Amino acid sequence: MKNDTGTTATFKRFSPCNNTVTIFVNGREIVASGRDTVATCLLVAGELAFQYNKASGEPRGPYCMMGVCFECLVTIDGVPDLQACLVPVEPGMRIETQKGVLQGRDT
Amino acid sequence: MSINSVDVLVVGAGPAGLSAAIELSKRGATTMLIDEQAQPGGQIYRGVELCGESDRKLFGYGYVRGRKIIEDFRQSPIDYKTRTVLVSIESNHVADIFENGVLKRVQAGAIIIATGAYERPVPIKGWTLPGVMTIGAAQIAAKQASVIPSGRTVIVGNGALLWLLAWQYRNFGASIDAIIDLGGRKQISKLLRDFWGFAASSYFLDGAKYYALSRVSTRVITARDQVEILGDTRVEGVVVMQKNGKYQKFAADTVLLHDGILPNTNLLGAIGCEMLWSLSQCSWRPKVNIWQETSVSGVFAAGDNAGIDGAIAAEYSGRIAALDALRQLQILTSQERDTLAQPWIRQRSRARWGRNFIDAYFSPSNTVKTASDATIVCRCEAITHESVSAHIQQEPRRLAHLKSMTRCGMGPCQGRMCSPSVAALTAQISDVHPYQVGPPSHRFPVSPLPLAALAKFDVGLSQDAGKLHE
Numbered sequence: 001m002k003n004d005t006g007t008t009a010t011f012k013r014f015s016p017c018n019n020t021v022t023i024f025v026n027g028r029e030i031v032a033s034g035r036d037t038v039a040t041c042l043l044v045a046g047e048l049a050f051q052y053n054k055a056s057g058e059p060r061g062p063y064c065m066m067g068v069c070f071e072c073l074v075t076i077d078g079v080p081d082l083q084a085c086l087v088p089v090e091p092g093m094r095i096e097t098q099k100g101v102l103q104g105r106d107t
Numbered sequence: 108m109s110i111n112s113v114d115v116l117v118v119g120a121g122p123a124g125l126s127a128a129i130e131l132s133k134r135g136a137t138t139m140l141i142d143e144q145a146q147p148g149g150q151i152y153r154g155v156e157l158c159g160e161s162d163r164k165l166f167g168y169g170y171v172r173g174r175k176i177i178e179d180f181r182q183s184p185i186d187y188k189t190r191t192v193l194v195s196i197e198s199n200h201v202a203d204i205f206e207n208g209v210l211k212r213v214q215a216g217a218i219i220i221a222t223g224a225y226e227r228p229v230p231i232k233g234w235t236l237p238g239v240m241t242i243g244a245a246q247i248a249a250k251q252a253s254v255i256p257s258g259r260t261v262i263v264g265n266g267a268l269l270w271l272l273a274w275q276y277r278n279f280g281a282s283i284d285a286i287i288d289l290g291g292r293k294q295i296s297k298l299l300r301d302f303w304g305f306a307a308s309s310y311f312l313d314g315a316k317y318y319a320l321s322r323v324s325t326r327v328i329t330a331r332d333q334v335e336i337l338g339d340t341r342v343e344g345v346v347v348m349q350k351n352g353k354y355q356k357f358a359a360d361t362v363l364l365h366d367g368i369l370p371n372t373n374l375l376g377a378i379g380c381e382m383l384w385s386l387s388q389c390s391w392r393p394k395v396n397i398w399q400e401t402s403v404s405g406v407f408a409a410g411d412n413a414g415i416d417g418a419i420a421a422e423y424s425g426r427i428a429a430l431d432a433l434r435q436l437q438i439l440t441s442q443e444r445d446t447l448a449q450p451w452i453r454q455r456s457r458a459r460w461g462r463n464f465i466d467a468y469f470s471p472s473n474t475v476k477t478a479s480d481a482t483i484v485c486r487c488e489a490i491t492h493e494s495v496s497a498h499i500q501q502e503p504r505r506l507a508h509l510k511s512m513t514r515c516g517m518g519p520c521q522g523r524m525c526s527p528s529v530a531a532l533t534a535q536i537s538d539v540h541p542y543q544v545g546p547p548s549h550r551f552p553v554s555p556l557p558l559a560a561l562a563k564f565d566v567g568l569s570q571d572a573g574k575l576h577e
Contacts, residue, residue: 061237
C-alpha cells in the first residue's frame, strides 16, 4: 500500500474506517481513522522511525504501543516529546517526527 | 486552594480498576478513577467500545466481555478522568494527579492501584530497530484501529500470546511468514502436576484451539540458540543460528517479540509496597493479603499488577479490594464485606486455574542471558550487554550502583525496559537467585511530567505556610 510519497507503508487496516479525520504528518495531509492514536495513524501513513535516540542517534519507533517504552515520541502541534501511542488523533492535528528526545519546552 | 475529596481513588481503567469502581459506586462510595489512556478497557479490552460489531469476534478470547464491563462502568456515578496519571501519594493518602497539563491534589480515604501488566522486554540483537515491536503492541494496534502489518511478518518469542496472535492474525487476513519459538524444553513432571487445573479451566479448549490451528497453518521453527534481527535503519529480517553452525534467514518488514508479561509495579514500588518474587512467573509482585491490600495501609493492588492472573481474575480481585476498602471506610461492616465477597473470592480462585500450567509451560526464555555483546539492554540510554556485564562483574549484586555507573534505568521509561534484563544478568553473572538481587527501587513521579507543571502547582502555601503536611 503506497502513501503520498510513494513509499510503501508497513502497516494497513483490515477493516475500513467509517469515521475519518484529516491531520498533517510531517507536512503531508493524511486521512486518519477517528479511532486512531497518533501512533497507529503514523504507522499506516508509512512512518516507522518516530525519533532518534538521544544517546546513540539511532532511529527508533514504537515498541510497546501502550505508554511504557517511551520510544514513540513525537511533536504534536508544536509540543515535543509526546508519546504518540497515548494521544488520540484530532482534526487538524500537526504531527512531526523528531530528531531527539527531551528537547525541552518553552512553557 | 480547594482539595478534591473522594472516598476511594482507583488508578487504571482495565478490568480490575473498572470492576472496583463499579463495586465502590454501587455501595455508595464517592469514587474517582484515573487512567493514562484516552479510552477505558486497559490493554486487554482496548478499543472494545468503538470496535465494529462484526470485528469483535475476530479477537476471540473473551474480548466482548469487556464491552459489558464498560457499559456498567459508564452507567455508574464515577468521576472518571482520562489521560490522567498519579504523580505521588503521601502517607495520609493525599494524592497528586496530573490531568490535562495541570497538577491537582486529591484526598482519598483509600487507594486501589490497578495498573496492569506490560511485556517483558526481549533483548536480542537488533530489537531496537524501527518495525520491531511486541506482540502486545500488535494486538493494541489491531484493537485500537484495525491496524496490521502489510508486509512480511516474523514472530520471535515464547508464550501463550504467540499462539493467540497467530490465530487472530489469520482472522484479520494478516500473513505470518514464520514463528520462531524460543520456548525451552518443557519439564514434564512439573506440567503433569498442574495439568488437571489447566484441563478444568477456561484456557484449555480455547488455548488448545489457538495452538493447534497456528502450528498447522504457520511455519514454526524452534530456536534454542542465537536469534538476531537484521537491518540498518529499519528491520529487514531475522537470522536464526542453530547449534550445528547452520543458520536460517527470514526476510521481514515487521518483527513481533514476546517473552511473557510482567506486573507494572513502578507506582506500587514508589508508594513503598513490599515486593515478593514469584518463582512461577519470574517477576516481582506486591505482597497482598486476601483482600488485595498491600503492605501499605489503605493501598490495594488489584489485577495483573498484583501478579499475572488474567483478565477474568482481575475483575474479581478489583471487586474484593473494593469491598475491603468499603469496610475500612466504615461504609460496610466486616460481616457485610465477608458475605458480599464470598462469591468473588470463590470466582477469583477458579479464574486462576490453569495459570500455573501456562506459567510452567511457557516459562520465560530470558533472551538477555544469551544475548551478544552489542545487544542493547537499556533502550533509553542505548547501553549494551557488554557494558552492563562488565559493570556487574566489577560490582556484583548492587542494582543501584549499576544504575549510577551506567545510567541503566535513568531514562524516561524508568527501568521498565531494562531492569528485568539487568536483574536476570546480575543473577546469572553473580550466580545468585533473582530474588537476592532485589526489586528495583522507584521514586515519584513514575511518569515524567514537565517542571512547569510543578512550578505552577498551588499547594496553598500562602494560606498555611509551614503546614504542608498535617
